[in-house]
Amino acid sequence: MFGAAHYAAMAVFAVACWGVGRSLLARIGAPGRRDAALEAAMAAAAGLGLYVCVFQAIAIAGLFGRGAVVGTVALGLLAAVLQWPAWRRERGPRLPSEPFGFVEKLALVAFVLTALPALVEPLAPPAAFDELMYHLPYAREVLQSGRLGVHEWLRYPWFPYNYNLIHAGALAVGDDVLPHLLSALAGWLSVAMVYRLGAQHASRLTGLAAAAIWLGIGDYESALIDISVALFVLAACTALWWWRESDDPARGARWLALAAFFLGVAAGSKYQALTVLPLVAVFVVRRERRLKVWALALVCFLVPCIYWYARNAVMTGDPFNPIGARLFGFTNWNAADYKNQFDDVRAHAAWPNGFLWGVLFAPFALAWKRSPAVRAAAVFSLYSLGVWALTSRYPRYLAASVPLIALVSVVGWQALLARLADGLRRALPAWNARGLLDRAGRWLGVLLLLVGVGGSFYMTRRSVAAIATTPAERAAFLDAHVPGYAVMNYLREHATGRVYQIALSEAIYYGPAPVWGDAIGPWRYADFIVLPPAEFARKLRGLGFEAIAVGASAAPTLAAQPGFLDHFALMYEKAGAKAYRILPAKND
Structure with missing residues (x-):
């Protein structure tokens, strides 16, 4: 359904x-x-x-x-x-079309x-x-x-x-x-x-x-x-x-x-x-x-x-x-x-x-x-x-x-295959006379089609497995396919202030709207994360940010900075991605 x-x-x-x-x-x-x-x-x-x-x-x-x-x-x-x-009037009656030949049937399949x-x-x-x-x-x-x-x-x-x-x-x-x-x-x-x-x-x-x-x-x-x-x-x-x-x-x-x-x-x-x-x-x-x-x-x-x-x-x-x-x-x-x-x-x-x-x-x-x-x-x-x-x-x-x-390419492939077929007919006249080349071509087409059946079955089954009809199935799929989804979803449900993300650009749709931070643009990482933790936290607080979301690739480096946990408190962690609350300044 x-x-x-x-x-x-x-x-x-x-x-x-x-x-x-x-x-x-x-x-x-x-x-x-x-x-x-x-x-x-x-x-x-x-x-x-x-x-x-x-x-x-x-x-x-x-x-x-x-x-x-x-x-x-x-x-x-x-x-x-x-x-x-x-x-309906303009379309007129349907005219009978030419029956499909063997190669056309293969193409249709x-x-x-x-x-x-x-x-x-x-x-x-x-x-x-x-x-x-x-x-x-x-x-x-x-x-x-x-x-x-x-x-x-x-x-x-x-x-x-x-x-x-x-x-x-x-x-x-x-x-x-x-x-x-x-x-x-x-x-x-x-x-x-x-x-x-x-x-x-x-x-x-x-x-x-x-x-x-x-x-x-x-x-x-x-x-x-x-x-x-x-x-x-x-x-x-x-x-x-x-x-x-x-x-x-x-x-x-x-x-x-x-x-x-x-x-x-x-x-x-x-x-x-x-x-x-x-x-x-x-x-x-x-x-x-x-x-x-x-x-x-x-x-x-x-x-x-x-x-x-x-x-x-x-x-x-x-x-x-x-x-x-x-x-x-x-x-x-x-x-x-x-x-x-x-x-x-x-x-x-x-x-x-x-x-x-x-x-x-x-x-x-x-x-x-x-x-x-x-x-x-x-x-x-x-x-x-x-x-x-x-x-x-x-x-x-x-x-x-x-x-x-693609349309022009098929025209080209047809020309190439036609020339190859003509070359084979000239090189193997006896096989051609007995129809062996045509039969070999047909069997090759059928073989390729069987390979295509296997590929189509595999891709269709994989696509069916990705369909999520319940909240639980959707959450499981997104956890597996969107890095940082769980952290962003947690902040969407719990954050009350502005959120800055680091290395989680692909997950911002699932976070609170908006989520600031990117590799390029006015909220570029280079203007924030290169700062010492105290200055980084001070700058974020001054801009009204409440929390940061950090991707698994950046989290270890960021957390390893001396004094980082003096200014950021862990709120949530899953699959290596983390959410931190920005702590108030010590003199506040």
């Missing part, structure tokens, strides 16, 4: 998104190449983006809360009811095996580092205050937080597992779009394999916003292609405006989405130079994201705070913070997932020669990989481009 209730809530919101988005797309008109499933996914993505804008406007007005969320979702459901008859753990993963309690450090804490602050705010105790107080407003809406009507489901909703929509785009512009097998790769790479177990940004970038690219294929200038301009809107939602969710803009601008300017059309697209881009960038520019002088600090000046970060952050990104640099390397072979594929859309997707993929390699090589920063890279 736990999973069914959460998926039912996700489905209700998905229908509302489709209703709102379908109302918008009906005014734009139909794309030149009709595809009911792709258009439905695009409508839901458009509705999701519109909900971001509505929630943003409500929160700017200081009116965000349960009533506003329920009311806007109810309006979306009403829109869905009103749009349903027209959509592989997709299902990949989907099973992805369906269960979102049901676990929040335990991912970044979702606990700032994604969910920010969403909770929006809900509790009813407005957008700048919270300097978070590591990234000035970031654009578009999709976090969807998480805030989830917290307004459900528990903190529901944001996982609404993040997964973005992932499932993008998976559906990848499949339909692959089937349209290459083959059904290409679409299935690409959808399985993106589904396997995407993060479905947290409230991180990477797969949601990927959805909006993919939807923007799809709308751009519909614009390119349109033979009606007025309708084409509307598709272009929609693409700009999707990019605006993405840019208002994560700075990295901005890297797509130069390529899109070059793509558009080659065909469209009317100032009126560009102006409309610019307005549609700015509506979802201008608040964040304008606020930052006005309040800090850096519209891209904090990553623009070297150009616009430092505010909450200093030069050392900036360096430490980028050093950390470089330390976690890695090569792309192995499934994505097929993009190198795409130019040798028949789909490359036959489909302009495949070539455009390949240019986008190579551009994204190049920018990513030059700027960070941090895996999550590539996520926004992975759906299209």
Whole structure:
């Protein structure tokens, strides 16, 4: 029932998104190449983006809360009811499709095996580092205050937080597992779009394999916003292609405006989405130079994201705070913070997932020669990989481009495998004549699928074990997966004053709100813990702090300082993490 209730809530919101988005797309008109499933996914993505804008406007007005969320979702459901008859008429009768071949059946089974753990993963309690450090804490602050705010105790107080407003809406009507489901909703929509785009512009097998790769790479177990940004970038690219294929200038301009809107939602969710803009601008300017059309697209881009960038520019002088600090000046970060952050990104640099390397072979594929859309997707993929390699090589920063890279990669892998198969047929003509090569290929596919069954079963079982339906199960899971959870939870229940944390950034969501302290920013450790214990305690008391929470990695070093226990008294300890009360000064 736990999973069914959460998926039912996700489905209700998905229908509302489709209703709102379908109302918008009906005014734009139909794309030149009709595809009911792709258009439905695009409508839901458009509705999701519109909900971001509505929630943003409500929160700017200081009116965000349960009533506003329920009311806007109810309006979306009403829109869905009103749009349903027209959509049914436009969709028309279902036409019979070609039966699946053997390889397509293998790909379909592989997709299902990949989907099973992805369906269960979102049901676990929040335990991912970044979702606990700032994604969910920010969403909770929006809900509790009813407005957008700048919270300097978070590591990234000035970031654009578009999709976090969807998480805030989830917290307004459900528990903190529901944001996982609404993040997964973005992932499932993008998976559906990848499949339909692959089937349209290459083959059904290409679409299935690409959808399985993106589904396997995407993060479905947290409230991180990477797969949601990927959805909006993919939807923007799809709308751009519909614009390119349109033979009606007025309708084409509307598709272009929609693409700009999707990019605006993405840019208002994560700075990295901005890297797509130069390529899109070059793509558009080659065909469209009317100032009126560009102006409309610019307005549609700015509506979802201008608040964040304008606020930052006005309040800090850096519209891209904090990553623009070297150009616009430092505010909450200093030069050392900036360096430490980028050093950390470089330390976690890695090569792309192995499934994505097929993009190198795409130019040798028949789909490359036959489909302009495949070539455009390949240019986008190579551009994204190049920018990513030059700027960070941090895996999550590539996520926004992975759906299209996966699609192009499958095209490349198909070309490589076809050439290898042709080489084997020429090298082993006798085997080929007797059909031995084909049978060997089939058995190899079945063997790989059996391995996939085992992997899927293991991952699904592990994901099921992570579901916590009772308070006791939830506490046990969080104790095992969130370092310092017990200490933070104790302080949430018992602390009456301000709390400073050391080496427990990943647990602050479970502590009292707010919790100060971080490796970077205005409450950086370097300004506190390097002080002698007496001065450290004096500084904390002067700032109104009552207690400190210390992670297991830092606790022994801190407690070993001479005189530490003269100024800090142990309140609670578990799994190496500790909570200390700051003692009054001896002369008080």
